[in-house]
Amino acid sequence: MADAAVKTKPEAGAGEAERELTDGFHLVIEALKLNGVKTIYNVPGIPITDLGRMAQAEGIRVISFRHEQNAGYAAAITGFLTKMPGICLTVSAPGFLNGLTALAHATTNCFPMILISGSSEREIVDLQQGDYEEMDQLAVAKPLCKAAYRVLHAADIGIGVARAIRAAVSGRPGGVYLDLPAKLFAQVMDAEAGKKSLVRVIDPAPAQIPSPEAVKRALDVLKGAKRPLIILGKGAAYAQADDAIRAFVEKSGAPFLPMSMAKGLLPDTHPQCAGAARSTVLKDSDVVMLIGARLNWLLSHGKGKAWGEPYSKKFIQIDIEPKEMDSNVEIAAPLVGDIGSCVTALLERMGAQWPAPPADWVNAVKSKKDENIAKMAPRLMNNNSPMDYHGALGVLRTIIKERPDAILVNEGANALDLTRGVIDMYQPRKRLDVGTWGVMGIGMGYAIAAAIETGKPVLAIEGDSAFGFSGMEIETICRYKLPVCTVVFNNDGIYRGTDVNRGGGTDPATTVFVKGARYDKMIEGFGGVGVNATTPDELKRAVNAAMDSGKPTLINAVIDPAAGSESGRIGNLNPQSVLRKK
Numbered sequence: 127m128a129d130a131a132v133k134t135k136p137e138a139g140a141g142e143a144e145r146e147l148t149d150g151f152h153l154v155i156e157a158l159k160l161n162g163v164k165t166i167y168n169v170p171g172i173p174i175t176d177l178g179r180m181a182q183a184e185g186i187r188v189i190s191f192r193h194e195q196n197a198g199y200a201a202a203i204t205g206f207l208t209k210m211p212g213i214c215l216t217v218s219a220p221g222f223l224n225g226l227t228a229l230a231h232a233t234t235n236c237f238p239m240i241l242i243s244g245s246s247e248r249e250i251v252d253l254q255q256g257d258y259e260e261m262d263q264l265a266v267a268k269p270l271c272k273a274a275y276r277v278l279h280a281a282d283i284g285i286g287v288a289r290a291i292r293a294a295v296s297g298r299p300g301g302v303y304l305d306l307p308a309k310l311f312a313q314v315m316d317a318e319a320g321k322k323s324l325v326r327v328i329d330p331a332p333a334q335i336p337s338p339e340a341v342k343r344a345l346d347v348l349k350g351a352k353r354p355l356i357i358l359g360k361g362a363a364y365a366q367a368d369d370a371i372r373a374f375v376e377k378s379g380a381p382f383l384p385m386s387m388a389k390g391l392l393p394d395t396h397p398q399c400a401g402a403a404r405s406t407v408l409k410d411s412d413v414v415m416l417i418g419a420r421l422n423w424l425l426s427h428g429k430g431k432a433w434g435e436p437y438s439k440k441f442i443q444i445d446i447e448p449k450e451m452d453s454n455v456e457i458a459a460p461l462v463g464d465i466g467s468c469v470t471a472l473l474e475r476m477g478a479q480w481p482a483p484p485a486d487w488v489n490a491v492k493s494k495k496d497e498n499i500a501k502m503a504p505r506l507m508n509n510n511s512p513m514d515y516h517g518a519l520g521v522l523r524t525i526i527k528e529r530p531d532a533i534l535v536n537e538g539a540n541a542l543d544l545t546r547g548v549i550d551m552y553q554p555r556k557r558l559d560v561g562t563w564g565v566m567g568i569g570m571g572y573a574i575a576a577a578i579e580t581g582k583p584v585l586a587i588e589g590d591s592a593f594g595f596s597g598m599e600i601e602t603i604c605r606y607k608l609p610v611c612t613v614v615f616n617n618d619g620i621y622r623g624t625d626v627n628r629g630g631g632t633d634p635a636t637t638v639f640v641k642g643a644r645y646d647k648m649i650e651g652f653g654g655v656g657v658n659a660t661t662p663d664e665l666k667r668a669v670n671a672a673m674d675s676g677k678p679t680l681i682n683a684v685i686d687p688a689a690g691s692e693s694g695r696i697g698n699l700n701p702q703s704v705l706r707k708k
């Protein structure tokens with residue numbers, strides 16, 4: 127606090143002139159620093175321009191984006207990567223709304239994040255008298271995040287920031303909104319009193335220990351399994367209990383299925399990994415243990431054909447959120463607690479010997495997996511031009527194998543689903559993608575935060591549509607000289623580039639883009655490296671060069687416009703009109 131105490135002396139009375147003062151700007155910055163915040167992702171403007179400048183002057187890294195949504199996604203993924211809330215700072219009304227999508231996304235994905243937004247004057251907003259960027263932001267944010275707070279007095283800034291941090295990271299993590307009206311920043315108070323008002327959050331995410339009965343129940347159910355399956359979700363990756371999870375999975379001997387962002391928690395090449403036998407293990411397992419994964423749409427809600435109904439299954443679920451239990455099907459053994467504590471408790475109780483799952487189950491999974499891997503292998507080796515997804519991904523798969531600590535960011539439809547299947551991951555929290563909402567637009571925000579928070583090189587594999595949602599941040603990547611290599615899978619459109627206007631008019635079809643677009647030219651305008659790659663060989667050379675040099679690079683990977691399928695692997699979710707004629 128001493129560093130940032132404002133030396134300004136008020137003009138007023140003689141006694142006053144001796145006092146050292148601080149103000150809202152400094153208190154916000156010091157409250158964040160006191161709690162370990164090192165980076166703020168923002169778009170400057172009234173009333174927070176000076177907050178960003180002063181935070182930078184006080185040693186916080188302040189990354190300025192071109193659009194708040196991307197700054198928000200950067201903050202959201204920072205939460206996932208670090209277990210500390212990522213901070214996004216926006217201007218009032220429109221800037222706030224731009225950041226709000228990312229806050230809702232963080233909440234949906236259980237990532238800790240704080241959206242701090244400047245806001246207009248309460249007195250004018252509440253009487254709806256038309257203030258500059260007028261909006262009742264607190265009311266708008268409330269239904270879309272885990273908690274929302276407003277601070278009106280400088281003396282409450284410390285408490286406000288502390289509450290936001292604790293709300294974001296404790297229990298099930300999520301997004302928190304912190305509303306700071308413009309007037310607050312210039313409020314002054316005695317520096318000593320200001321210093322005392324700050325709060326260092328002690329033990330922000332306390333361990334949640336499962337009950338011994340629940341641990342025993344879970345192990346009893348698991349022991350009774352003839353065909354056990356463990357599903358690892360992004361909650362397990364978030365928990366940073368990597369060694370305990372690996373020890374537990376290996377001791378159980380059960381096949382494990384990683385959800386998309388849990389890939390690499392144990393390597394995809396691990397003998398127990400059943401990622402390449404997904405349908406088989408979902409359908410034929412008899413006991414399923416969920417570790418930090420919800421039975422939502424991505425797991426067909428735990429029922430139906432994909433799960434082999436009418437055969438019954440028993441579920442064990444580890445989750446920090448008690449309300450998650452029985453959300454879709456009955457959970458035979460709920461284990462409520464944090465994943466580190468739960469898995470450690472399970473390991474302790476399993477004893478030295480744990481019976482291996484029946485060999486016929488392990489062998490059945492292995493043969494399905496071998497069959498699928500063998501089927502895919504030749505497709506990955508083609509050198510077609512224009513490329514298809516498999517030819518392009520074949521070389522990128524090798525690049526990640528050779529650089530297992532690189533971060534892979536991925537979005538699109540075909541560009542997402544095929545990358546997920548083809549590219550093996552080897553380390554935890556290296557695969558970052560569209561998450562629970564399947565949202566397009568996370569790409570460049572995630573890539574920027576991944577580079578900044580981890581210091582590792584980033585490979586972003588982007589559908590051409592997906593890239594468009596955050597493409598302007600290529601300038602941000604160049605400005606901060608980040609080691610991000612973006613590969614745009616350019617198939618001229620959403621899913622495919624071959625669709626036609628079914629009304630026969632001159633407008634293009636709704637899902638296609640400019641044919642033969644050159645996304646690589648965009649980055650050249652900002653001083654980065656642009657490459658047009660038309661074959662897997664060219665793609666391989668360009669990506670390797672980018673990963674070696676660490677220079678911001680954008681590769682336009684020319685993909686056959688007819689190679690993709692509608693909505694990638696989730697075409698079944700498209701409603702069909704029985705009346706459609708064309």
Ligand code: OXT
Nearest residue numbers: 402403404405538539540541564566589590591592621695
């Ligand atoms: O077991 P079986 O035999 O079934 O086989 C499975 C695995 O066992 C096997 N497998 C393997 N085989 C061999 N080797 C290996 N290593 C291996 N690994 C796996 O492969 C199969 C499939 O395995 P998978 O993938 O694990 O399983 P499956 O069945 O696919 O899993 C089901 C799901 C649901 C878990 C999975 O599919 C999944 O996670 N899906 C996520 C899908 C998703 O979120 N999609 C994004 C949204 S789509 C759509 O909404 C889009 N929009 C609209 C829009 C959005 N989203 N957001 C906003 C803000 N606005 C609009 C848009 C605009 S996508 C989109 C743009 C698309 O165009 P682009 O140009 O960007 O992209 P392109 O399509 O490339 O053109």
Ligand code: ADP
Nearest residue numbers: 298359360361365385418419420445446464465
């Ligand atoms: P996926 O999409 O990978 O299946 P989900 O986002 O659906 O994963 O599920 C993640 C789950 O993990 C959420 O239900 C969340 O409550 C839980 N979770 C997050 N962090 C922890 C933790 N530290 N301990 C226990 N559960 C956690």
Ligand code: MG
Nearest residue numbers: 589590619621
């Ligand atoms: Mg496309």
